[in-house]
Amino acid sequence: MTRFLYKLSNRNFKNIITAVFVSLFSAAVFAQTEDRAWNGKKCAVVLTYDDALNIHLDKVIPMLDSYQFKGTFYLIGSSPVVSNRIPEWRAAAKKGHELGNHTLIHPCDGNLPGREFVTSETDLSHYTVARAVNEIRITNTLLKAIDGKNERTFAYPCGDFTIKDTLYYNSLKSDFVAARGVTPGYLNKKEVDFSNVNSFFENGSSAEQMIAQVEEAEKKGSFIVFLFHGVGGEHPLNVDLQEHRKLLEYLKKRKKDIWVAPMVDVAKYIKQNYK
Structure with a gap:
């Protein structure tokens, strides 16, 4: 009887030890998974470039390729840099860069401060929602003719969301995977607003400043979307080409921990895994 109780007690002890071990192992695996919840990495970085500039084709894309x-390049449909260089944009898309929609003529609300550059033709406050939607869909048709793709993201010109208090993107949600806004922030994956994805606007930023933003995203287990215009010139909103290169060098060194991907891929990943 004593021997039987000893065996029973010993068996229970082993079961308890096994259960504890399995529990600890599972917790460790879960923690590791959570720590690398961005396609197996600690955080994600999205590099976006607005306005379809020559320098994007001449300097930025070759640098990214190296x-x-x-990256994600938000193209203005009517830009001569689009119409005159279609084969080069098509080649960029074939390499995996996203051609995003930045509307047909880049309309902004001319009633807001600092909008002296807005003309009567490009004043969003003069638009109807129907006009905005039609022009954006026309741009989608153009972009599909260039890259052959059905999925892409949108970027608000000047970060303006409304036409007479109406959120015009509400009529376009089925046309895009997501829309990039201009408000900075590090969000939990489950809190992302795909109608207004946060981004960090860069103008005159140093590599040190941009790297610090990446490190903060990693610390928070989040992601960061960079918003560039000129990179080495061609736009009043500009980041030095060498500072941009230093950022890429850092990201390359951290490739085991940082996932760098186009906006459309990161948005799809979040939707598929956390929504």
Whole structure:
């Protein structure tokens, strides 16, 4: 009887030890998974470039290619840099860069301060929602003719969301995977607003400043979307080409921990895994 109780007690002890071990192992695996919840990495970085500039084709895309990174380029449909260089944009798309929609003529609300550059033709406050939607869909048709793709993201010109208090993107949610806004922030994956994805606007930023933003995203287990215009010139809103290169060098060195991908891929990943 004593021997039987000893065996029973010993068996229970082993079961308890096994259960504890499995529990600890599962917790460790879960913690590791949570720590690397961005496609197996600690955080995600999205590099976006607005306004379809020559320098994007001449300097930025070759630089991204040299580091094996893919970016998102938000194109203005009516831009001569689009119409005159379609084969080059098509080649960029074939390499994996996203051609995003930045509307047909880049309308902004001319009633807001600092909008002296807005003309009567490009004043969003003069638009109807129907006009905005039609022009954006026309741009989607153009972009599909260039890259052959059905999925892409949108970027608000000047970060303006409304036409006479109406959120015009509400009529376009089925046309895009997501829309990039201009408000900075590090969000939990489950809190992302795909109608207004946060981004960090860069103008005159140093590599040190941009790297610090990436490190903060990693610390928070979040992601960061960079918003560039000129990179080495061609736009009043500009980041030095070498500072941009230093950022890419840092991202390349941290490739085991940082996922660099186009906006459309990161948005799809969040939707598929956390929504």
